[in-house]
Amino acid sequence: MTPARGPAHWPAAAQLLLACAAGGVSVLAFAPFGLGLVALPGLALLFHLWRYPARRGLNAWTGYAFGLGLMGFGVFWIRISIAQFGGVPLALAVAITVLFVLAMAGFFALAGWLSGRLRPGSDVVWLTLVLPALWTLVEWLRGWLFTGFPWLSFGYSQIDLPLAGYGPVLGVYGIGLLLAVSAGILSQSPRPLPVAILLAIWAGGAGLQQIDWTQPAAAPIRVSLLQGNIPQDQKWRRSMRGPSLQLYLDMTASVPDSRIVIWPETAVPAFATEVETSLLAPLDALLREQGRDLLLGIVDGSESGDYYNAMLSLGVSGRDRYYKRHLVPFGEYLPFDAWTRPLLDFLQIPMSNFSPGGDGRPLLTLAGQPVGVDICYEDAYGTEVARALPEATLLVNASNDAWFGDSLAPHQHLEIARMRALETGRYLLRATNTGVSAIIDARGQLRGVSPQFERAILSDDVVPLRGTTPFVLWGNVAVVLLAALMLLPALRRQRAGA
DSSP: OOOOOOTTOOOHHHHHHHHHHHHHHHGGGSTTTOOGGGHHHHHHHHHHHHHSOSSTTOHHHHHHHHHHHHHHHHSTTHHHHHHTTTOOOHHHHHHHHHHHHHHHHHHHHHHHHHHHHSOOSOHHHIIIIIHHHHHHHHHHHHTTGGGOOOTTOGGGGGTTSGGGGGHHHHHHHHHHHHHHHHHHHHTSOOOHHHHHHHHHHHHHHHHHTTOOOOEEOSSOEEEEEEEOOOOHHHHTOHHHHHHHHHHHHHHHHTOTTOSEEEOOTTOSOSBGGGSIIIIIHHHHHHHHHHTOEEEEEEEEEOTTSOEEEEEEEEETTOOEEEEOOSOOBTTTBOTTHHHHHHHHHHHTOSSOOOOOOOSSOOEEEETTEEEEEEEGGGGGOHHHHGGGTTTOSEEEEEEOGGGGOSSSHHHHHHHHHHHHHHHHTSOEEEEESSSOOEEEOTTSOEEEEOOTTSOEEEEEEEOOEEOOOHHHHHTTHHHHHHHHHHTHHHHHHHHHHO
């Protein structure tokens, strides 16, 4: 079906520029800007441009332009880790980042192409059901295909707005779906039924925010998160090992009332075997005497064999470890190693050939409580974090966002962590090397936040929680099925016209 010509019938170049601008401005909806409502007009404008393309077949390019704007402005920080810490010329780092943005924009082009292919007779149905469903399914696809890159999924932008109430029920993609439905309604002429649906969606989110999905499982526990602020370009120098470890030991000693102490990802810049007798064994004995537990980031294994990005627990609850399972492509491992090894050797990224951990559940015991642990950007995958539930009464994310310098990335990452706490109904303790460290409550709200690029200790009493949110029960299955059902009117018409 050829869409009707309308008042937004732009020349092709103008339409593409407008779509790119809409994508770029939509970055303001995410942290650190926090203007979540900006996501609504951004999506509404994209849907409007898909509704009235300047010429037939332009929808895919319009979606691609939107993706270029969103990813180009939103994740251009990738160049920092490549240039500053990979040791490559800035021009090459920018070129690699541009190629990545070009690839990611392809998902938005797919959504645009499908929007033109699956168009029922009613524009109301198309805008209210079909486009939001396509948008959501493509976002979900982007979150797992080729190991996934779910960064800047639109649901994250709503963490402080009423739609966040749907997080414990449908997760971040469910929030994104309802946001897209809202945008679809806003992009059409006002009619009583769609407006009523819009008001009901937002009122329903506000109502769901009043529900306590989980309940206390034990008395509050005193915790401390340590942020050593070790510069990334110095972290792995042999001369820095002693001072770094002494800093964290002194910070740990300064919070004797904390039952749980957490050091960031790879806070110990060495293999566990190298520091077993000098650090780990005596520290474990001391913590047992004190009746405390410590969780620290370290590299486990040996240079001659497999090694793992690990979190190691020491202290009175017993010694255990968690190995990171979802590794960063090209940062922690090489896909198609035989062909891409020269690239990694050229980039000179330290500790960049990790092995993934096993498929066991990511649970450790701290202060007598089962704790779900993930490392760095593993917390961008909601269903993977939820694997620790319902047993886990607390969640921990240890990260090293120093890789991304003074950019949007650490703030975006914190926003992602807040969503994981909201989806699971658990406190989440986020310890980072240079910030942003945070203590996040079960509603995704910040109880404490560290300043960036400063040494800091975050301490608070946190409540272990039990219970299961609907999202933990069904993960992304519910929202994917819902989106698929919303596509039925378009699929029926497509089949009838075949």
